[in-house]
Amino acid sequence: MQICLIGAGNLASQLAPALASKGHRFLQVFSRTENSAQKLASELRCEPVIRPELIRADADLYICALKDDALPPVLSQIRFGKGLVVHTAGSLPMSILMEYTPNHGVFYPLQSFSKQRQVDFSEVPFFIEAASPESLELLRNLASCLSEKVVPANSEQRKQLHLSAVFANNFVNYLYSIAEDLVNEKGLDFKYLLPLINETARKVQTLTPVQAQTGPAVRFDRAVMDSHLELLKDHPDWKVLYEKMSAGIHERAKSK
Amino acid sequence: MQICLIGAGNLASQLAPALASKGHRFLQVFSRTENSAQKLASELRCEPVIRPELIRADADLYICALKDDALPPVLSQIRFGKGLVVHTAGSLPMSILMEYTPNHGVFYPLQSFSKQRQVDFSEVPFFIEAASPESLELLRNLASCLSEKVVPANSEQRKQLHLSAVFANNFVNYLYSIAEDLVNEKGLDFKYLLPLINETARKVQTLTPVQAQTGPAVRFDRAVMDSHLELLKDHPDWKVLYEKMSAGIHERAKSK
Numbered sequence: 001m002q003i004c005l006i007g008a009g010n011l012a013s014q015l016a017p018a019l020a021s022k023g024h025r026f027l028q029v030f031s032r033t034e035n036s037a038q039k040l041a042s043e044l045r046c047e048p049v050i051r052p053e054l055i056r057a058d059a060d061l062y063i064c065a066l067k068d069d070a071l072p073p074v075l076s077q078i079r080f081g082k083g084l085v086v087h088t089a090g091s092l093p094m095s096i097l098m099e100y101t102p103n104h105g106v107f108y109p110l111q112s113f114s115k116q117r118q119v120d121f122s123e124v125p126f127f128i129e130a131a132s133p134e135s136l137e138l139l140r141n142l143a144s145c146l147s148e149k150v151v152p153a154n155s156e157q158r159k160q161l162h163l164s165a166v167f168a169n170n171f172v173n174y175l176y177s178i179a180e181d182l183v184n185e186k187g188l189d190f191k192y193l194l195p196l197i198n199e200t201a202r203k204v205q206t207l208t209p210v211q212a213q214t215g216p217a218v219r220f221d222r223a224v225m226d227s228h229l230e231l232l233k234d235h236p237d238w239k240v241l242y243e244k245m246s247a248g249i250h251e252r253a254k255s256k
Numbered sequence: 257m258q259i260c261l262i263g264a265g266n267l268a269s270q271l272a273p274a275l276a277s278k279g280h281r282f283l284q285v286f287s288r289t290e291n292s293a294q295k296l297a298s299e300l301r302c303e304p305v306i307r308p309e310l311i312r313a314d315a316d317l318y319i320c321a322l323k324d325d326a327l328p329p330v331l332s333q334i335r336f337g338k339g340l341v342v343h344t345a346g347s348l349p350m351s352i353l354m355e356y357t358p359n360h361g362v363f364y365p366l367q368s369f370s371k372q373r374q375v376d377f378s379e380v381p382f383f384i385e386a387a388s389p390e391s392l393e394l395l396r397n398l399a400s401c402l403s404e405k406v407v408p409a410n411s412e413q414r415k416q417l418h419l420s421a422v423f424a425n426n427f428v429n430y431l432y433s434i435a436e437d438l439v440n441e442k443g444l445d446f447k448y449l450l451p452l453i454n455e456t457a458r459k460v461q462t463l464t465p466v467q468a469q470t471g472p473a474v475r476f477d478r479a480v481m482d483s484h485l486e487l488l489k490d491h492p493d494w495k496v497l498y499e500k501m502s503a504g505i506h507e508r509a510k511s512k
Contacts, residue, residue, distance in 0.1 A: 215426030
């Protein structure tokens, strides 16, 4: 497969080398940021492009891995040929690509990508969607060379997956940052919490989250909870989170 | 060391066999629940006890691993000898033991214990506190046979650790349960989120939580956030959590 990569951010710069290592050939890498385009293009041994109108029309596949709001202004300047055009966004419907080409789809790997960390794609579920059965098959084959978990999902499901990921990743990480601040306040190191953080994630690999739930909120242990709220008296926002989450945990435990 | 174990819950039934495997000898296991006392005592090859007044006075160490509110009524019925009496609770100060014996302390392993899962103590940090330097040394030696992370901490620090653990474990797990409900609503399986959950925990082993933070709230991307809030319209409580956490993430990101 001959691919044009549109975007050179966290996702693009991990996905493209992984696909290249499976024998897929990249023709061009587009990024407005010359440095990013050049760096990734040299890794993929292809041409860097910083103006969208220079993107070739003869690729088999265009992977658009841009920020959500950068997508329309860039795509409107590209003349696509017959190749399949996909975006990689959880939160955008497939239909936003309709006005640029009839041959479109979505290629959404559900994982958190950051520059500093190498992602193992074999563990990543890919959610695919396409305007035609042939294009869906093409995306299934492409994803299958990286991962065993390839799942057709419509735009509504993908949007919900993205929302779930905000809870399971972004918000979880925010709780880690609160926990870090709390231990630091008393002169202790965040590293002491890492085994607990690991075990919390490991537990739900075999138990459901409701089975794995522990803590004072399960039995609504007012004495412990009040003493925690007292410790949070200088952090009104965290206090609200504490109260809301404890109430939610107790509700879930009751209805179990 | 000759030990009496007071309690046979999740923590007791994992900690005691681990200590026994390092050569420590248990004399008695106390639990009001006869079945629990018998089961753990047979594993530890010692005597089960269901009435606190039958607990021996000649042990070197008494480990009290009871629920917070069960501690005083049980302890008040025991006649302790010269042995060291410790509790294992994060949220209770050491001073609650003062009225029962001058030789007291705390032995707090920071981990989430559940019946269904075996904890690897070598990864668990132990926080210790004692009324005398000799007893602190005894607890340091005891914890060191299980873990390399043995840290003296006073009652105020331990209480804050416990609060931090509520955020990093109990509340994180609650977010997992919300994410599960969200994907289930659209006919998708929670298992698809597990690689993301793992990566989220793994990231903070090498990055700080603030460095690891991603998502629409970092840049306060109103379009994505509004579309998420729309998806949450039937879940007013989760909507409030979404708004509060997003605001918190944005604040942290700005001040970085």
